[in-house]
Amino acid sequence: xxxxxxxAAKKWSKxxxxxxxxxxxxxxxxxxxxxxxxxYSLNDDEFxxxxxxxxxxxxxxxxRLVEEA
Numbered sequence: 001x002x003x004x005x006x007x008a009a010k011k012w013s014k015x016x017x018x019x020x021x022x023x024x025x026x027x028x029x030x031x032x033x034x035x036x037x038x039x040y041s042l043n044d045d046e047f048x049x050x051x052x053x054x055x056x057x058x059x060x061x062x063x064r065l066v067e068e069a
Contacts, residue, residue, distance in 0.1 A: 008042035029055040
């Protein structure tokens with residue numbers, strides 16, 4: 001994980017570790033479908049946290065929004 005945005009890291013740290021792992025393993029890749037995100041960075045967004053990284057299967061760029069409750 002690369003931390004680009006400390007506000008996003010603060011939000012991410014409040015999510016329980018087991019839920020973080022589930023979120024990382026449930027990312028959509030247009031080529032592979034549901035996949036795990038690797039080499040990701042955290043970015044703050046008005047709706048929550050955006051994870052930007054790579055598909056663990058094909059390496060294509062993928063993103064996921066983790067919405068704030």
